[in-house]
Amino acid sequence: MVDNAKLKDVAKEVISREDVRLLIGYRPGTYGFRARPAFVENSDQVDELIFSPACVSNLSSYLTLEEKTPLPRGVEPDLRKVAVMVKGCDSRALVQQLVEKAYDREHILVLGIPCRGVVDMAKVENRFPGVISGEIAMEGDNLVFSFDGKEETVPKEELLAEKCKRCRYPTPLISDLLLDDEVERFADDDYSDITAMEGKSTEEKWAFWEEQFSRCIRCYSCRNVCPMCYCEDCVLDRLKPVWARRSVDISENTVYHISRAYHLAGRCIQCGECERVCPVDIPLMLLNRKFYRDVEELYDYEPGIKVEEKPLLSTFSVDDKEDFIL
Amino acid sequence: MAEKVLKKEKVGEALKELSKFRLFAPSKSNGTILYKQIEDPSDACLDFGNTTVPAKKIVFPQTETLFRFMLGNPELKEKNVEEEGTTVVFGIRPCDARAMGIVDNLFSWDYQDPYYLKRRELTTLVGLACIQPPSINCFCTSVGGEPFSEENLDVLLVDLGEMYLFKAITEKGEKLKTTLGSQLDEAPSDAVKKSGELADKANVQIKRTIDTKGIPEKLPTLWENELWKRVSAACLGCGICTYLCPTCHCFDIQDEVEGAEGRRARMWDSCMFREYTLHASGHNPRPTRRERTRNRINHKYSYFPSKFQVIACVGCGRCINLCPVNIDILEILGQVVDA
Numbered sequence: 001m002v003d004n005a006k007l008k009d010v011a012k013e014v015i016s017r018e019d020v021r022l023l024i025g026y027r028p029g030t031y032g033f034r035a036r037p038a039f040v041e042n043s044d045q046v047d048e049l050i051f052s053p054a055c056v057s058n059l060s061s062y063l064t065l066e067e068k069t070p071l072p073r074g075v076e077p078d079l080r081k082v083a084v085m086v087k088g089c090d091s092r093a094l095v096q097q098l099v100e101k102a103y104d105r106e107h108i109l110v111l112g113i114p115c116r117g118v119v120d121m122a123k124v125e126n127r128f129p130g131v132i133s134g135e136i137a138m139e140g141d142n143l144v145f146s147f148d149g150k151e152e153t154v155p156k157e158e159l160l161a162e163k164c165k166r167c168r169y170p171t172p173l174i175s176d177l178l179l180d181d182e183v184e185r186f187a188d189d190d191y192s193d194i195t196a197m198e199g200k201s202t203e204e205k206w207a208f209w210e211e212q213f214s215r216c217i218r219c220y221s222c223r224n225v226c227p228m229c230y231c232e233d234c235v236l237d238r239l240k241p242v243w244a245r246r247s248v249d250i251s252e253n254t255v256y257h258i259s260r261a262y263h264l265a266g267r268c269i270q271c272g273e274c275e276r277v278c279p280v281d282i283p284l285m286l287l288n289r290k291f292y293r294d295v296e297e298l299y300d301y302e303p304g305i306k307v308e309e310k311p312l313l314s315t316f317s318v319d320d321k322e323d324f325i326l
Numbered sequence: 327m328a329e330k331v332l333k334k335e336k337v338g339e340a341l342k343e344l345s346k347f348r349l350f351a352p353s354k355s356n357g358t359i360l361y362k363q364i365e366d367p368s369d370a371c372l373d374f375g376n377t378t379v380p381a382k383k384i385v386f387p388q389t390e391t392l393f394r395f396m397l398g399n400p401e402l403k404e405k406n407v408e409e410e411g412t413t414v415v416f417g418i419r420p421c422d423a424r425a426m427g428i429v430d431n432l433f434s435w436d437y438q439d440p441y442y443l444k445r446r447e448l449t450t451l452v453g454l455a456c457i458q459p460p461s462i463n464c465f466c467t468s469v470g471g472e473p474f475s476e477e478n479l480d481v482l483l484v485d486l487g488e489m490y491l492f493k494a495i496t497e498k499g500e501k502l503k504t505t506l507g508s509q510l511d512e513a514p515s516d517a518v519k520k521s522g523e524l525a526d527k528a529n530v531q532i533k534r535t536i537d538t539k540g541i542p543e544k545l546p547t548l549w550e551n552e553l554w555k556r557v558s559a560a561c562l563g564c565g566i567c568t569y570l571c572p573t574c575h576c577f578d579i580q581d582e583v584e585g586a587e588g589r590r591a592r593m594w595d596s597c598m599f600r601e602y603t604l605h606a607s608g609h610n611p612r613p614t615r616r617e618r619t620r621n622r623i624n625h626k627y628s629y630f631p632s633k634f635q636v637i638a639c640v641g642c643g644r645c646i647n648l649c650p651v652n653i654d655i656l657e658i659l660g661q662v663v664d665a
Contacts, residue, residue, distance in 0.1 A: 034652050219596075220599075
C-alpha cells in the first residue's frame with residue numbers, strides 16, 4: 001500500500017512547483033472510517049493528505065466540476081496545472097476525458113496510486129456500527145481497522161467495494177508520478193449478474209427496473225459525481241424544450257436513467273461512483289455494465305484505456321457489426 | 327387515566343385497523359427503508375434506524391398537482407386534498423415530526439398554503455421514540471430536540487421490549503387510541519417509569535453535539551469568510567442534503583402540457599442546484615457551490631430563526647450520513663463558531 005509519509009513528501013514537492021495551482025487528494029473524514037476529498041493549495045496543507053482503502057471518491061470528477069466565475073477586468077485566468085490523485089479505475093476517467101478533449105493534457109498532473117481495492121463504506125459501517133473515529137489499512141489480503149484503541153482484521157473480500165472485485169486495471173493507465181509499485185490485475189468481471197438479468201423476460205426486467213426507478217428522488221447525485229457527465233448544460237436541466245420533466249414519477253425517472261445510460265455507452269469507465277452515491281441504492285452499474293459488455297463484444301472496445309484512442313461513437317468502420325439493427 | 331400499551335404481537339392487527347385510513351409506515355425496499363403506503367401490515371418494518379427519505383414527503387409530496395386545465399375551457403380543476411382523507415404516519419421519528427412543526431411556520435406565514443395545511447390537518451403522527459440514536463451523526467439534542475421528544479407528535483410509542491408504551495399526546499392521538507381500542511392493553515405498572523429510564527439513556531447516547539447558541543447572530547457577520555470556500559470545495563452540487571432534509575421545503579412550479587390538456591404542478595427544488603437561482607438573463611447571483619453551500623447553512627441557521635425564532639434543522643444527521651463526499655454540517659457549524 002502507498003506509504004503515507006512518501007505521499008506527503010511527493011505532494012509537498014508537487015504543490016510547491018510553480019506550474020501547479022491545486023492538488024486534489026484525500027484526507028480523513030469527519031466521522032467513522034471515512035475519508036474525503038482534499039484540496040491543497042499550498043505546502044502547509046499537505047500534512048492532512050492520506051491514502052487508504054477508505055479513499056473511495058473518484059477525484060477526476062473535480063477536473064470538470066469546477067465552476068468559473070467571470071474574472072474582473074485585467075485579471076488573467078490561472079492556467080497552471082491541477083494535480084490529481086487517481087486509483088486505477090479513476091485514471092481511466094482521466095484517459096476518457098482526454099480522449100474526448102475535455103481539457104488539455106498539460107492542464108493536469110497525474111499522481112497515480114496503484115490500488116488493491118477500496119471498501120464499501122456501507123458494509124464497513126454495518127460491521128462496525130457507532131464508531132466515531134477510526135482508520136483502515138490494507139495488509140496483504142486483509143483490511144485492518146483501528147478504532148477505540150484496538151485493531152480488528154477482516155479478510156478484504158468481505159468488505160471490499162463490488163467494483164474492486166471486478167477490477168481489471170488496478171494500476172493507473174495514465175500517470176506522471178506513480179506513488180507505489182504496480183499492482184497486477186487480481187480480478188475480472190464475469191458479468192454473471194448481467195447474464196442472469198439478460199435471461200429474464202421483458203416483463204420481469206421491466207418489473208425489476210420499475211421498482212428500482214420508482215425509488216429515485218432525482219437528486220442527480222449519480223450524474224454530478226460521474227466523471228463522464230460533464231456537459232456544462234445538461235439536457236435534463238433544460239426547461240425549453242423539456243426533454244425530461246422535473247416531475248418525479250416512474251415515467252420521467254425512467255427517461256432520466258435510460259438517457260444517462262445511453263449517454264455513457266462506450267464512455268463509462270466502471271468507477272462505480274453513481275451506484276456508490278445513490279441514497280436509495282439503485283443498482284445503476286447493472287445498466288452501465290450491460291452497455292460496457294455490449295460495447296466490448298460488438299466493437300472490441302474498452303473506453304478509458306488509451307489517450308490516443310478515438311471516442312467509440314464518433315468512429316465508423318465498415319466491419320462494424322450491424323446485425324442488431326432492426 | 328391508565329396508560330396503554332401496544333403488544334408487539336398485536337402490531338399487525340393495529341396496522342390492519344389503521345389501514346382503513348391512508349396509512350404510511352417505514353418499509354424495506356431493496357434494503358432501503360422508505361415510507362410506504364401500507365395495505366398489507368407485513369410490509370411495515372418498525373425495526374429500523376430512520377428512513378432515507380424523511381416523512382415530509384407525505385405532507386409535502388415531491389411532485390404534486392395543484393390544478394388541471396384544458397384548452398378552450400376557462401375552468402380550472404383544482405386538486406381537492408380533502409379527498410385523500412385521514413392519513414396516519416406510523417413510526418415517524420421524533421426529529422421528523424419536529425421538522426413538520428418547523429415547516430408549518432413557513433407554509434402558514436404570509437400565505438396560507440391550502441395543500442400543505444389541509445394535509446397536515448388530516449394527518450395523525452404516531453411517533454416511535456429512539457431508544458438508540460439511529461446513527462452516529464444524530465445531533466437532535468443540539469438543536470432543541472430529544473430522542474423521546476413529543477413535540478408535534480399525536481402519539482408517542484416507546485419500545486419496551488415485548489410491547490410499545492402508547493402515549494396519546496393530542497386530541498388526534500386520543501382519537502386514534504379510541505380507534506385502536508381493542509388492540510391496546512392496560513400498561514403494566516412500571517411501564518412509564520421504564521420509558522423514562524430509556525429516555526435518559528437515549529439522551530446520553532447522542533455522541534455528536536454542538537452548542538448552537540449565538541450561531542444565528544454570528545452567521546451574517548461571516549458572509550465573505552474564507553470558510554465557505556473550504557467547506558464547499560468538495561461539493562458535487564447534487565440534491566441529497568436538501569431533498570433528504572426534513573425541514574428543506576423549497577419548491578418549483580411547472581406547467582406540464584400534453585396536447586390540449588395540462589396541469590400545474592409543484593415539485594421539490596434544491597438551492598444546491600445551479601438553475602435554482604439562474605436568471606433568464608444568464609446571470610446567476612449564486613454562481614458557484616460556495617455561495618450555494620453558504621445559502622444552505624444560512625437559511626437553516628440564520629434566515630429561518632430570524633423570521634420564526636426556530637432553527638430549521640432537527641439534527642437527524644441525514645445530510646451528513648448521505649453526502650457522497652462527507653460534507654458535514656456539524657463541522658461547518660464548528661467552523662462558524664470558531665471563525
